[in-house]
Amino acid sequence: MTAATCGVRAGSLGFVLCLRGVSKRYGRGPWVLSGVDLDVAAGQIVAVAGDNGSGKSTLLRMLVGLSRPTTGEIAGRPAVVGYVPERFPPDERLSARSYLRHLGRVRGLHRAGAAARADELLDRLSLAGGVDTPLRLLSKGNAQKVALAQAMLVPPELLVLDEPWSGLDVAAHGELARMIEEVAAAGGAIMFTDHGGAINTFNGVAVSAGYRIAGGRLTGVVPSSAEIVVADVAVVLLESPPDLDEPDWPAGGLPFADGVLAATADDRRVTLRVAGGSVDQILLDALNKGWSVVGVRREDDRGDGRRAGR
Amino acid sequence: MIGLVRYLLAVLLHSQRYLPALLLYLVALGVLTSDDSGPLVPVYALSAGALFVCGTWLTIALANVPHPVQRAITVVHARGAVPVLVATVLAALLSCAVLAVAGLGFPVLTGGHRVSGAALAVGGLALLACACTAVAVGLLCSRLVIHRPGYALMVALAVVLALLLVRGLPPVNLLLRLLASDDRRPADLLGPVAGLTGLAVGLLLISATATHIVATRRD
Numbered sequence: 001m002t003a004a005t006c007g008v009r010a011g012s013l014g015f016v017l018c019l020r021g022v023s024k025r026y027g028r029g030p031w032v033l034s035g036v037d038l039d040v041a042a043g044q045i046v047a048v049a050g051d052n053g054s055g056k057s058t059l060l061r062m063l064v065g066l067s068r069p070t071t072g073e074i075a076g077r078p079a080v081v082g083y084v085p086e087r088f089p090p091d092e093r094l095s096a097r098s099y100l101r102h103l104g105r106v107r108g109l110h111r112a113g114a115a116a117r118a119d120e121l122l123d124r125l126s127l128a129g130g131v132d133t134p135l136r137l138l139s140k141g142n143a144q145k146v147a148l149a150q151a152m153l154v155p156p157e158l159l160v161l162d163e164p165w166s167g168l169d170v171a172a173h174g175e176l177a178r179m180i181e182e183v184a185a186a187g188g189a190i191m192f193t194d195h196g197g198a199i200n201t202f203n204g205v206a207v208s209a210g211y212r213i214a215g216g217r218l219t220g221v222v223p224s225s226a227e228i229v230v231a232d233v234a235v236v237l238l239e240s241p242p243d244l245d246e247p248d249w250p251a252g253g254l255p256f257a258d259g260v261l262a263a264t265a266d267d268r269r270v271t272l273r274v275a276g277g278s279v280d281q282i283l284l285d286a287l288n289k290g291w292s293v294v295g296v297r298r299e300d301d302r303g304d305g306r307r308a309g310r
Numbered sequence: 311m312i313g314l315v316r317y318l319l320a321v322l323l324h325s326q327r328y329l330p331a332l333l334l335y336l337v338a339l340g341v342l343t344s345d346d347s348g349p350l351v352p353v354y355a356l357s358a359g360a361l362f363v364c365g366t367w368l369t370i371a372l373a374n375v376p377h378p379v380q381r382a383i384t385v386v387h388a389r390g391a392v393p394v395l396v397a398t399v400l401a402a403l404l405s406c407a408v409l410a411v412a413g414l415g416f417p418v419l420t421g422g423h424r425v426s427g428a429a430l431a432v433g434g435l436a437l438l439a440c441a442c443t444a445v446a447v448g449l450l451c452s453r454l455v456i457h458r459p460g461y462a463l464m465v466a467l468a469v470v471l472a473l474l475l476v477r478g479l480p481p482v483n484l485l486l487r488l489l490a491s492d493d494r495r496p497a498d499l500l501g502p503v504a505g506l507t508g509l510a511v512g513l514l515l516i517s518a519t520a521t522h523i524v525a526t527r528r529d
Contacts, residue, residue, distance in 0.1 A: 026528055065390075066382050067529045083386040091377045093324035102320060105313035106387045134324075150383060 006075035016041045017063065017158060017189060022072035023216075024058055032058045034216045036072070042157070045180060045190045045206065050213035056193040057086055059213065060160050063191060078158050078189075082151030086162035090135030090143045096122060097131040100149055107154045114153070121149035125175055141169040152179060159183045161192040181206075234279045235297055236272045241290035269294065314388055314397035315404065318372060325375045328405065331367035335360050335409050339416050347422035351496050354433035355489035357413035359474060362440040362482050364409060366470055369402040369448025370462070378453075391529075395454075395522050399445055399514070406441035413437055428496035435503045436489055439481055442510035443473065446517035454525040481506040481513070 006018035019038040025031045032055045040046050040063075050056045061067040062074060064083040092099065097118055104114025122131045125145040129138060135146065144167045151159060164176060180190050211218050265271075274282055283293055322328055338360035343353045376384065385391050414433055418425055449455070451466035473482040485506045488499060 061382075061529075064386050066385060079389070081386055081389075083383060085379050085382060087379060088383075089377045089379055092321060092375075092380065093326075094320060098320070102313070102317035103384070103387050106317055106384070108313070147383075150387075153387075 006073055017076045017078070018074070019062075019069075020073045020075075022062065022069040022074060024055070024062065024067070024070050031216050033069075033213075033218075036218045038211070038218060040158075040189045040191055042187045042189055043184050044208040045184050046192075047207045047210045048191065048193045048213055048218070049210070050193070054213045055216050056213055057162055059218070060162050060191065060193060063158070064160050080154050080157045082153075082156030082159040082183075084144075084147050084151045084159075084161040084164055086166075088143050088147035090138055090146065092135045095132045095134055096127060096138065096142075096146045096149075099135055099146065100153060103150050104153045109154070117153055118149070121152055122146075124179075125149060125172055140167045141172070144168045145172060148176065148179070152183075155186055155188065156183060157188050159188055159190045161190070163193055165194065234274045235295075236274050236279065236282060236286075237294040237296070238270050238272065238286050239292045239294050240268045240270065241292075243290070311393065311397060311400070314384070314393060315401045317384070318376075318397055318401040319404070321375050322368075322372050322401070322405070325371070327371040327375060328368055331364040331371065332409070334367075335364040336412070338364075339413060343413075343417040344420040345422075346417065350417065350421075350423040350425060350429040351432055351499065352490045353417045353421065353423070354413075354429075354436055355486045357417065357433070358436040358440040358489070359482070359486055361406065361409050361413055361437055362444050362474065363470055365402070365406040365441050365444025366448045366451070366466060368405045368409075369398075369445045370452050370466065372402050372405065373398055373449060373452035373454055374459075391526050392522065395518060395525070399449070399518055402445045402448060403441060406444060410434070410437040410441055426496060428500060432489065432496050432499045432503050435500070435507045436485055439485055439503070439507040439510040442507070442514040443482055446510070446514040447473070449517050449521040452521070454521050481510045 006020055017038075017040040019036055022033060022036040022038075023031060024033040036059065038046075048056055048059065058067065060083075062069055063077070064081050065077060066083075090099075094102070097115075100118035100121065101111075101114045104117055105111070107114075109117060119131070122145075125148065127138075127142055127145050129142050135143065138146065144164075148161075148164065148168075151161070159180070161180075165173060168176060180192075183190055209220065211220055213219075272282070279296065283296070286293065339357060342356040342360065346353055381394065385394050388394050388397070414430065414437060417423065418430075423429075447466065447469050451462050451469065453459075453462070456462040456465060473479060474486070476483055478484055478487070485503065488494075488502055488506075
């Protein structure tokens with residue numbers, strides 16, 4: 001599927017960030033990544049899951065140009081890159097507002113433009129504790145909002161986020177998902193990482209491609225986002241109420257809360273794959289809406305994108 | 311580039327880590343150079359020496375204040391480590407320029423010297439040479455090159471003392487000795503001082519290149 005080298009892609013719309021045979025080691029240390037091939041095209045949302053120390057952050061640092069591959073090739077990085085690091089240590093006395101204004105000026109925005117954009121982003125992310133609080137006094141969640149805002153100062157063509165949901169309070173998850181979708185809709189590419197576990201952190205972002213990283217190797221887990229980030233999954237079998245004569249899912253949208261990863265309909269029966277933490281809420285919603293629960297069981301799916309049998 | 315320099319200076323100002331260096335410099339100027347009525351050029355040897363020490367301190371502060379992750383974000387915004395390093399050098403030189411103006415003007419205002427254009431030019435060049443050397447040393451002793459703060463402090467102290475005190479070592483010690491010897495007219499000193507200033511600028515370029523190579527070596 002992937003070519004041996006990045007080469008020239010004549011006629012393709014937008015950019016394609018291309019990695020071929022990318023390997024990385026620090027000094028004479030062990031190989032952190034080996035033989036990574038990856039294409040990220042404009043408009044794509046790509047997820048990478050892996051455990052701590054699996055090389056996720058190293059991969060992202062190479063994508064944004066902070067780190068060079070030891071061997072291999074990275075080509076096609078667009079001009080405007082937004083980078084949200086895993087930890088944003090705001091050891092600064094600058095306020096959130098003036099930090100963002102300064103970085104806006106670094107990006108080439110005019111004084112008024114930088115100020116307006118900084119205020120707009122902080123308003124969207126509803127920074128509790130105030131835009132004039134020194135960065136070092138912000139809580140972890142609020143600091144993470146500033147980290148997100150700085151990456152969005154100029155609409156990025158490539159947005160790279162390292163575990164963006166960790167530390168961000170739940171109320172901001174929706175705004176983060178909206179920002180990611182905006183970037184994609186505007187033709188930007190998004191690449192983010194997450195732990196293997198928490199689906200709640202995934203919050204409704206439709207992923208175009210997913211990868212798992214383990215032992216320095218990147219393996220694709222297409223097409224569903226579910227396998228990428230979900231370790232704790234339940235399979236819920238529901239039957240629609242008799243008066244709902246045609247369960248027209250998915251066209252009509254699913255009448256349940258967030259947390260549904262995938263669904264298949266068979267006449268009146270609907271099989272849902274649900275994030276472990278959301279099972280109770282979904283069962284409650286379903287029963288309240290007149291559906292009946294046919295069965296619930298845990299799905300034991302921890303890797304390689306294999307699904308448990310139905 | 312202006313935006314980057316302004317951001318780095320804002321971070322330095324808010325951190326207040328410039329204050330000890332600034333106070334030390336002002337105290338040194340006050341104690342060493344005020345109310346003097348001898349020739350002007352030897353007084354500038356003292357200003358320039360003080361600027362060398364405090365400029366090194368300021369440069370280290372400037373390079374060390376941003377946390378590495380914060381610096382990484384700045385590098386992404388600036389689209390490369392080189393613009394950030396150049397901005398760091400420019401911000402350090404600007405900070406030194408503020409000190410240098412004080413160092414040039416204070417002896418004239420407080421002392422009873424016979425002021426001449428040549429003496430001011432020699433003093434200005436000497437201050438510039440010491441500022442460039444200070445930034446060169448400061449970069450090499452910053453976190454960008456030496457990660458452990460204890461080692462960095464020891465190396466900085468050793469290099470600063472060596473450059474100040476080792477007899478005849480260019481550019482700083484040789485320069486200060488030239489200025490302090492009062493057997494030559496200021497106009498005769500212009501040539502050698504300008505030469506040493508050129509050497510200091512060269513040292514700064516070498517230091518910045520080396521800093522860039524070392525700082526990005528492990529990336």
